[in-house]
Amino acid sequence: MENFIQVITTTPTKGEAEKIGKVLLEGLLAACIQILGPVESCYWWEGRLEKSKEWFLIVKTQKRLYPRVEQTIKRLHSYKVPEIIAVPIVAGYKPYLNWVHSELR
Numbered sequence: 001m002e003n004f005i006q007v008i009t010t011t012p013t014k015g016e017a018e019k020i021g022k023v024l025l026e027g028l029l030a031a032c033i034q035i036l037g038p039v040e041s042c043y044w045w046e047g048r049l050e051k052s053k054e055w056f057l058i059v060k061t062q063k064r065l066y067p068r069v070e071q072t073i074k075r076l077h078s079y080k081v082p083e084i085i086a087v088p089i090v091a092g093y094k095p096y097l098n099w100v101h102s103e104l105r
Contacts (some may be wrong), residue, residue: 002063003058003062003063003089003101004046004061004062004063004088004089004092004097004100004101005061005062005063005066005086005087005089006058006059006060006061006086006087006089007030007058007059007061007066007069007070007073007084007085007086007087008056008057008058008059008081008083008084008085008086009057009059009077009082009084009085010039010041010054010055010056010057010082010083011054011055011057011071011077011078011079011082012036012052012053012054012055012057012078012079013053013055014056015034016077016078017035017037017055017056017057017064018035019076020057020072020073020076020077020086021033021035021059022059023072023076024059024069024072024073027064027068027072027105028104028105029061029068029069029072029102029103029104029105030059030060030061030069031056031060031099031100031101031102031103032046032059032060032100032103033057033102034057034058035055035057036043036055036056036058037053037054037055037056038053038054038055039053039054039055039056040046040052040054041053041054047089060090060100061100062100062104063086063088063099065104065105066086066095070102075097
């Protein structure tokens with residue numbers, strides 16, 4: 001199970017989330033992506049409290065691919081400092097995780 005992760009990022013538009021997801025899928029760096037939104041984000045940025053609508057992207061992949069996933073997101077993302085967080089999958093339905101594994105490069 002420790003080999004599987006979900007990578008989370010947010011984007012300012014649905015189109016940007018779709019573009020990142022498509023490139024990750026076509027590059028076989030993700031087996032599945034989910035796009036949720038818009039969501040309301042509240043955060044500190046450059047000393048000011050900000051609030052914005054964003055699109056949430058969840059990427060199903062494996063830990064070994066994280067560096068390439070991160071590089072791809074950074075290359076396509078419009079934010080100066082995008083949120084890119086990997087969360088380990090500590091348990092999961094074995095047939096689903098087998099499918100995730102089979103879809104990745």
